[in-house]
Amino acid sequence: xxxxxxxxxxxxxxxxxxxxxxxxxxxxxxxxxxxxxxxxxxxxxxxxxxxxxxxxxxxxxxxxxxxxxxxxxxxxxxxxxxxxxxxxxxxxxxxxxxxxxxxxxxxxxxxxxxxxxxxxxxxxxxxxxxxxxxxxxxxxxxxxxxxxxxxxxxxxxxxxxxxxxxxxxxxxxxxxxxxxxxxxxxxxxxxxxxxxxxxxxxxxxx
Numbered sequence: 677x678x679x680x681x682x683x684x685x686x687x688x689x690x691x692x693x694x695x696x697x698x699x700x701x702x703x704x705x706x707x708x709x710x711x712x713x714x715x716x717x718x719x720x721x722x723x724x725x726x727x728x729x730x731x732x733x734x735x736x737x738x739x740x741x742x743x744x745x746x747x748x749x750x751x752x753x754x755x756x757x758x759x760x761x762x763x764x765x766x767x768x769x770x771x772x773x774x775x776x777x778x779x780x781x782x783x784x785x786x787x788x789x790x791x792x793x794x795x796x797x798x799x800x801x802x803x804x805x806x807x808x809x810x811x812x813x814x815x816x817x818x819x820x821x822x823x824x825x826x827x828x829x830x831x832x833x834x835x836x837x838x839x840x841x842x843x844x845x846x847x848x849x850x851x852x853x854x855x856x857x858x859x860x861x862x863x864x865x866x867x868x869x870x871x872x873x874x875x876x877x878x879x880x881x882x
Contacts, residue, residue, distance in 0.1 A: 683741055686732065694732060698725045701745055704815060708749050711795050711810070712774040712803070713756060720756060724749045743821035746811060750825055753803075769803040777803075797847040805840035812837055 679700065685693035705724055709717035727748050728735075735744050757767055757777050767777075775796075798806050804826065811817045811825060823833040 679741065687735070691729070694729055697741070698728060698745075701742065704742065705745070705749055707814060708746060708807075708810070709753065711798060712753060712806070713778060716756065720749070720752055724752045727752065739824035740821055742815070743817065743824040746815075746817075746825045747827065750807060757803075770805075771802050773802055774799040774806060793848060793852050796851045797844055800847045800851065801840060801843040805836055805843055808833065808836045809840045809844060 679697060682693045682697040682700075686697055702721060705721045706717055709720045713720060724745070728745055731748075735741070754767070754769065760777065761767065798809065801809075808822060808826065812822055817825065819830050819833055822837075823830040826833055826836070828836070
């Protein structure tokens with residue numbers, strides 16, 4: 677059934693439609709969490725779905741449902757990180773990375789060496805920048821959708837993407853031990869997600 681139909685039914689009070697709608701986004705949510713907290717990704721998917729279901733009336737349709745769902749996922753991710761640290765700790769996600777906050781996911785997330793390097797490099801850039809890159813290129817989020825998820829103005833969302841690409845390029849060199857296996861393409865129009873490998877096509881061999 678079309679997402680828009682399920683959304684309208686859910687907003688009208690049909691909780692079954694809401695559950696079905698969320699199930700259709702399971703893979704999106706799992707990808708969001710997997711390269712940040714792999715061992716707890718499943719739990720965070722479920723927590724996010726429950727939060728969305730219980731807060732149905734908070735969705736104001738200012739952006740897409742996908743963007744709203746991922747904004748809740750981002751909040752749950754940050755709550756998870758905060759609980760892993762001291763509750764009173766202030767974590768700056770423009771500077772702290774997933775690598776700083778927890779162990780690395782297992783390499784089964786990517787089959788190719790370049791993809792493994794990419795995933796590890798993504799984990800080593802600040803979380804907010806990792807989220808920006810993954811959602812824009814893996815999930816094809818538009819600028820306004822990305823701004824909704826990150827809770828920033830649209831111009832700031834685009835600015836983060838630009839900075840994130842530069843940060844990732846530097847980290848790729850670090851994790852590849854100085855071997856320049858990949859580089860960033862300059863033409864953003866050619867940047868998209870590779871469905872098979874989940875690699876970012878804007879990273880190409882030098």
